[in-house]
Amino acid sequence: MPYPPSQQSYRVPNSEEPGSSTYYADNVFEILQQSVKATPNKDFLGRRPYNREQNTFGAYEFITYQQAYERILNIGSGLWTLADYAGVSQNFYSVALYDTLGADSIEYIMNHASVQVLVCSLDKVAKILRMREKLPLLKAIISLDNFGPNTPAEGLPSPFNTSSVSVLQQWAKASDIALYDLAQVEAMGAKEPVHPRIAKPDDIFCLCYTSGTTGTPKAAMIMHSNMDYVQRAIPSGVPIVGDIVVLSYLPLAHIYQRFIEIYVMTQSGKLGYFSGNILNVVEDLQALKPTFFNSVPRLLNRIYDRLVAGTIHAPGFTGVLARRAVAVKLAKHMFWDRIIFNKVRAVLGGNVQFVLTGSAPIDKKVLEFLRICFCCIVSEGWGQTESCGLGILNHNDAFLGGRIGAPQHGVEIKLRDIPSMNYYATDKPCPRGEMMVRGGNVFGGYYKDEKKTSEAIVEGGWLATGDVAQFNTDGTISIIDRVKNIFKLSQGEYVAPENLENVFSNNPLIMQMFVHGDSLQSTLVSVIVPDPETFVPWARNIVGNSNASLEELCQASAVNQAMLKQITTDGKKAKLQGYEFPKAIKLEHRPFDVEDNQILTPTLKLKRNVASEYYRKDIDEMYAQINNKA
Known part of the structure; x- marks a missing residue:
């Protein structure tokens, strides 16, 4: 039975326990056989053959089920x-x-x-x-x-x-x-x-190695029963009319893309693989014309930056027209689709009905703008490797930013008290605590690691996610913090650096950011990797040198102070506490990466311990600078 518009999920009666809230509520080969039997001659797997003589990729060629x-x-x-x-x-x-x-x-x-x-x-x-x-x-x-x-x-x-x-x-x-x-x-x-x-x-079914942000990677055992859950749970949340066509371009080592491909197979859908270069994804999208596009905030934020630069932030009449169109479209008038937004929608091939974003938080304004421009549902969900990438999804008519939705079918969610962070399941008006998940999506444990498995899957079959969540009054869920990624400053204040990095990284001048603090210091410092496309012209204007390189601009004191002022302004708009503002920053012209400085995991998550050691000298210099001023 569908939920009323005002209520996205319901409490399970009499499920309260001390220290926790109420909670909300067979194999891959045979799944393939079912699709083959139902649609043997339907296109299944496709690729774009490369012609060496012409140095081009051709049209998609498919093999049937x-x-x-x-x-x-x-x-x-x-x-x-x-x-x-x-x-x-x-x-x-x-x-x-x-x-x-x-x-x-x-x-x-x-x-x-x-x-x-x-x-x-x-x-x-x-x-x-x-x-x-x-x-x-x-x-x-x-x-x-x-x-x-x-x-x-x-x-x-x-x-x-x-x-x-x-x-x-x-x-x-x-x-x-x-x-x-x-x-x-x-x-x-x-x-x-x-x-x-x-x-x-x-x-x-497979082993998915987690990112290893704090040590050696753990091998999550994804079972065939988990994939059986995938085929049952996803269709109710993905409203595609007609054939399901998906571009596969995210790493198959990540559970997100694995479950998407299983879902496509269960629906007798069409799966086209990208041509191998992430810079050519738009060309692949336009060649394949998918109906379902699964993505991540990192890519959608880049698309957003380019779209706003060419529309609502464009100079002259183009900008005026685009801003008017967005304002009217927010009021759900479709007149502007055929004039402006259908052209933007063509970036994704023109047939996309549903865009799913996951793996990291995405800003509310980005979601709203992309919904307008793509003329389709753009939905945010939550999952992690240990939950088979699934767990929570926004309903198709729910457009509230900052909320990841309600539990998917067959999934139960509850909250566990975190006294050290002052989060309690009894908090009013919204219960808060560590999010615990139970259902067919919960993984089989860590391969060859019973100790870590017992820490992750606790009594009653509940998965301890490490995410701090809040139950909203309408039954939706918001992720507000992380259990592990916190530290205490010398004055006793707790800081969640991941949340701050998400806030400050919404600035188009910033591509990557690392916020650092420790119990011996009363302030935060930060390393910022600027986005060259927006940062270079902005910074050149500050120093008055149109030929200055990115490295030279990052070393310029005036540019450093201007960037610090920028993030201070952003922090005030986000209503951050005073101790959550970095007091000194380093501008880094070399991006965080996987292979060279090894600051990122293969899933592009920040390794805080590695970043702290890599920038130890810079961190010490920033604190010395702050303390000398004091």
Whole structure:
């Protein structure tokens, strides 16, 4: 039964417990078989072939559900042949590796997960072979790129040729590694077919390694029963009319993209893979014309910045017209769609009906503007690896910023007191505390780590999320803090740096930000990576030098003071407390990244301990500067 507009979810009667609030309320292969049986000739998986001669990507080419199923059977059979070689006797499950992982992380994950067969693109083979001595369990590598070209125009990926592939094969043989391409594995399976081994609901579907922001990554066990929950829960929250068409461009090592792809398969939808370069995603969108676009705030914020620059912030008549159109559209008048906003909607291909954002908070003004421009529902949800990426979603007619929605079907939510942070389930008018989740979306625990599992899944099957939430009066939920990401200043005030970074990063001049504080200091300091596109012209105007480089501008004292003034103004508008304002900043021209300074995890989350050590000298200098003024 649908909820009334004023009430998004309901309390479960008589569910109160001391110290907590009331709470709100079989395998992937057979899911695939159902879709194949229902729609064998429908397009399923697509790609844009690359033409080396013309240096262009062509139109999407698809294989049907039946064709994909036959290939899956053959590849599965071929893997069993390799499995005999590798000594594997258990059900297969996948362990995805981020493309940006360094050698140390690859070594840890592959050894921890006991990986014996690795599937990767051809350009990664040499990297793995160089690590051979550190990967004693590895027995076989399968290249996704065929050693023989698919077509003369397509050929092997640059810079490879038949000679370099031959060198790799000889190197692999000398390293006691079997090296095949996917076509060879598929042919092996077609020659010696093996009957599928059907997984049980409590079998592992995949291992998803968490970001490791505070230590080594943990391997979350995503079960087949979790994917069964996906096929049951998502359709009720995604209002697509007609065929579901999705562009796959986010990392498959992240649970967000994994569950989206399972959802597409359960709905007999069409899945097109991006051409491999994130800078070409808009071109891929326009070629595929998806009906459902799942994204993350990092990308949507960039789209927003460019759209407002060309519309409501544009000079002259264009800006006047756009501002008028937005104001009228907010009043739900559709007249302006065909004049202005349908052109903006074409950026996503023109057919998008639903945009989903998750993995991090997104600003209310960004959500509202994108809803107007894309002429469709733009919804925010909540999930984490341990909840299979699912848990809470805004209803399609709910447009309240700062609220992540209500529990999805089959999910229960309650709050647990956090006395150290002064959050209680008895708070009035809105209960607050650590959000606890229970349902078919809760993962199977951490692989080879019973201690961490017992900390995450507590009595009664509740998942301790680490997020601090608030139950709003209409039954929606807001995320207001994190349990772990807090520290105390010397005067006793607690600070949640992640929340401050989200507030200040809404400034278009800022691309990345790290807020630091500790119990020996009474103030905060910050490292800011500016967005070159907006920052450079702004800063050049301050110093009066139209040729100054980004590095020179970041070192200019006048620019530093102007940026500090900017974030102080932003903090006042957000009604932050005085102790939440950074008193000194460092402008950094080098972005935080995964490989070089290693300040970010593969999911682009900030490693605070690494950032603190990396910028230790700068942090000490900023505090010395502040204390000298005092």
